[in-house]
Amino acid sequence: MMHFPTITALTAAAFGLVYIVLTLRVGLMRASTGIPIGVGKDSVLRRRVRAHANFAEYVPLVLILLMLVEGADAPAYLVVGAASVFLTARMMHAIGLSVTDGNSVGRGVGAMGTLLVLAATSIWLGFLVAERVMPQALHTDFGSKRD
Secondary structure: OOOOOHHHHHHHHHHHHHHHHHHHHHHHHHHHHOOOOOOOOOHHHHHHHHHHHHHHHHHHHHHHHHHHHHHOOOOHHHHHHHHHHHHHHHHHHHHHHHHOOOOOHHHHHHHHHHHHHHHHHHHHHHHHHHHHHOHHHHOOOOOOOOO
8 A cells, every 4th residue: 555655745746836837927917917827928927927827847857756655655755855856956947047048058958857857756656566466577776765
């Protein structure tokens, strides 16, 4: 039976607070520009909408992957590490995208960090599942604490 995913739950709580901030930034900008839908020609509103949307596009999937990896009894320090890198990457991406229409260090590092954690947790989960389904065929322990 899966245990309560404490690390993922705390990570989700942090992401929830960040999402509120991103949502408020879009809503306040909409109120000040009088643009209730779409972005018009306002580049600041466009960047805020994209930062908000990009966050919503990636965060749920990675949280699900983290929860499943954590639930498969992966070492806590690795789950914390992945969650920390992901939170930092998403913050950097949101800030970088909010600052300029073009490329920025924050946006680039944030995007690469996001893809790194997405790829790592996807592959990690695949190995953890394979280990449970066919442990003798693998002859290895991919980070699971199970016997």
